[in-house]
Amino acid sequence: MGNALRFLRCSEPQTTADGGAGDVALGNHGVSSATVGVSALAQHLYHFEITSQVPDGLSAHVVSSNKAQSNWYKKLSKAWRESRPPPSTPQEASTLVIHTLQRHQLADVQGLLSFYGLPIPHSLNELPSEAPPVVEGLKFELHTLPVDGKTVPDGDGVNVYVNTTDSRESSLVPHEVHVAAVERSIARSQRNYTMADTLHKQIIDAGYRVLNINNEEILARKYRIRLRGIDAPENQQPYGKEAKEELVKIVDGNCLKILVFDEDRYGRFVGDVYCNSLFVQKRMLKKGLAWHYTAYDKRTQLEKWEKDARAKRIGLWASSNPEMPWEWRKNRRENRY
Template identity: 55%
Template sequence: MFWKLGFFKMGNALRLLYGKCFQPSTTGDSDSVGPPYTTTAPAVSALAYDLFNFEITSQVPEALSQHVVSSRKAQVTWYGKLLQAWKKAKPPPKTTEEVARLIVETLSRAQYQKADVEGLLEFYGLPHPSILAEISTGVPTGLSDGVICEGLSLPEGVKFEMHTLPVVGKTVPDGDGLNVYVNTDDPRESSNIPGDVLMAADQRSEARAMKNYAVADELHQKIIESGYRVIDFQNEAILARKYRIRLRGIDAPEMSMPFGKEAKEELVKLVNGKCLSVLVYEVDKYGRYVADVYWNDIFVQEVMLKKGLAWHYVAHDKRVKFATWQKEAQAERTGLWVQPNPEKPWEWRKNNKRRQHCP
């Protein structure tokens, strides 16, 4: 292991030498990203070699930080996603254009910053102006109906996107809402942290170091009351901001309605322990962020509609795909559609509000 780590840290020159000295192999396992997989393109071999070493050591190239803006921890996440994407590619990429496209599509699907994508391409000497322009200005697959699949463009109307820390399933309130936390290392978050929250986080860290856990707990409670939380993630204490999310375009049965419990259970199963991509359209009158939610290539609203555990909330969302997914569930009598005439949740809320105000 030690010789591999030392070899790994010798920098770009040795990585490029690796690419120049080895010839293409046609006998290698397509699931491998390192030896015996090689190519005549030095830049491609350099990335293949770095991914090979990442799989062994979980380390990323030290010089990469000079080309990108995100933290080393974020870079580790990139390489994990790239490693998975490379292994899934059939056939694996061989040319600089194919590898550049794999990087752009993999990282932009996860909504990383454009500066980081460009920096990573530059680091490996891969083409980027044309391919970035091609993907940014084109209409990515699936976006015509407001569903994101790949590319740098976001659906029309999206104000911003964010990436969550792993979701805790027990905090999911119902079938169309969830609570998420976003790392404040994110550039959009880091510039907006209240000063008293930062101070409390620092004081909490010091209190814990001195094993003064009672004081640390009091400080954490203040942080929580301000809409933040310190979360232990990958052996690191992370200051994170809380967001209440309302799934855009669907309306699940209320908990006291038929299939309300089942809807919540399905949503918990979908998001529990997952790091999600959240595309925010607006903030509603209750302070919830109305958003599309994805885990990798899984679109959460699509699953809920196809399983018959939510209605298409057509008054607030006109997307054709949503209507189609609901009709599929109705035709198959799935979930709530086993009922001959299921009550719409918005009508249920309206009727129950009236009952509450009756003398």
């Protein structure tokens, strides 16, 4: 099934006596763990591509026929294979199922999610529309620790921290940062807080920080993120405050998934930001709190979301002639105000 399911080729699903896909940790009511459910769904899709058979027990959870179920798995298999990156969390898998089967009966979609133990939203209609496909150029992916809303600088930027135990981060931590973190821990155990603070400053100056999360000290790397494809009003502009407040409301206290494509001249990483499967740039555009930054991004879906907000005259589009932030910055540089 290509790269999307390459991790399954070393561990194919078990089959039943009649050749159907085994339940892969399924019980009478589906899987007992949503994380297991992601793996089970991926394995069943891979098995369906080979055998054209849906998993046993699914009919007890849905209302449509076996023929209809085969149609679902054909669609889901294609969607999973084309997703970049493929779903890795229960929320992402749930979103893929819902968007792929959005024209099918609600009872079937809910039943399928239940079968795999995947999260079911209170209202399927409240789920965000699918984000634009990830294009070529993806450099790496970040999974952040919970974001502190107080560190959000404006409506199109966010500061995040990533645990250095992350597989990508662990090999990037400078030796002196590791040493300082260990020595700081020793200093704190000895109640030498002056030394501990000095060592922590060294860690912070290197772009890291020791965070206390749930009474656990975590060495984390700081990333400054610029939301790709949008430009929000500057804080001093009309609707700049509202744009920042909206972004804070979305990310505060939440972990983010960030697909990084570039680094700008200010040292910020430019990426697509997701919060609980919500595509953050979409929310900012549809709320009328950002422009589609066409000078750097040509995705038509972002353009559509901006046009929708313009047509409804919401947010900054309530003004007859709002000033574009890039023009505002240019005028400031040239002292035109």
